[in-house]
């Protein structure tokens with residue numbers, strides 16, 4: 001064995017956003033750095049009969065790639081997909097990890113949407129790839145994509161901005177990937193969280209290098225189940241599954257049963273509508289707050305998610321501002337610099353009106369103080 005090997009000193013890009021949350025989310029009084037909504041309880045989710053089934057089920061490994069019932073329910077959410085196109089994973093996180101582990105090799109070029117959830121960005125970096133940020137402007141994407149591009153990664157609807165691609169934009173992105181034979185990874189965990197629009201269409205379609213990932217964490221409010229999935233064509237699904245066997249063997253059997261319940265069409269609609277309602281309420285609170293505190297902050301129009309990506313007006317970095325808010329107001333928000341856009345804070349609005357207003361009032365006090373410091 002090579003005695004000089006030290007894994008803690010290898011060049012490694014940590015997942016800054018997740019690490020920041022992990023450090024403080026259970027220590028602050030109000031955590032608004034998370035990106036789901038007030039999550040569903042087992043009582044909200046399960047009927048008496050579901051509960052009985054759960055209690056009677058042996059705590060054994062479920063099917064390694066996900067139970068047929070769950071894969072069938074997932075396949076039904078994609079046009080012409082079959083249960084064989086689906087792999088059930090431990091959250092969208094494992095899904096994206098498997099995609100990157102399988103597809104990326106050192107030297108590959110990866111184009112990643114920004115601002116965005118930086119999982120692909122960090123994984124690509126750690127795999128020895130060259131990663132390029134792409135602001136959602138198709139001209140910029142056209143300029144960046146070339147025959148060396150291995151993967152184009154999008155998050156749609158987007159975290160943190162809540163924007164949604166039009167169908168023309170989706171077609172163009174897919175065409176650009178197909179032109180150079182690149183894989184297209186669409187992280188669609190916020191599909192179903194639109195405030196008013198129809199459910200966002202998936203990138204899943206005719207291009208055989210499209211890989212869609214999703215989970216029950218965000219639009220369904222079930223992050224604790226740790227259930228996600230990948231939808232892809234063979235032989236990709238097989239390749240992902242081989243790595244899934246190494247990583248986790250399978251998702252949890254209790255979660256698999258609850259996922260089956262959550263994905264029943266009527267239950268699914270109930271969960272999505274619940275999330276949308278929380279998001280709409282939170283957005284109304286944010287709009288009122290911005291109106292009352294003009295000059296302190298602003299927000300661009302969002303179409304989905306319960307995330308306010310708020311631009312603040314002071315010269316401090318987003319980490320400095322978030323740290324001040326954490327220390328002085330006991331509220332955790334996510335610094336925009338961890339999502340590729342400084343001078344912004346990502347504030348989760350889906351915890352009910354009372355908590356959101358209380359937290360925003362505290363945030364305003366800190367932002368005001370920072371502005372006064374600059375003036376002094």
Ligand SMILES: Cc1ncc(COP(=O)(O)O)c(C=O)c1O
Nearest residue numbers: 035091092093117159189215217
């Ligand atoms: C865009 C996006 N994708 C994937 C994930 C991973 O979440 P999970 O593993 O709970 O599905 C997150 C979590 O914040 C996210 O925001």
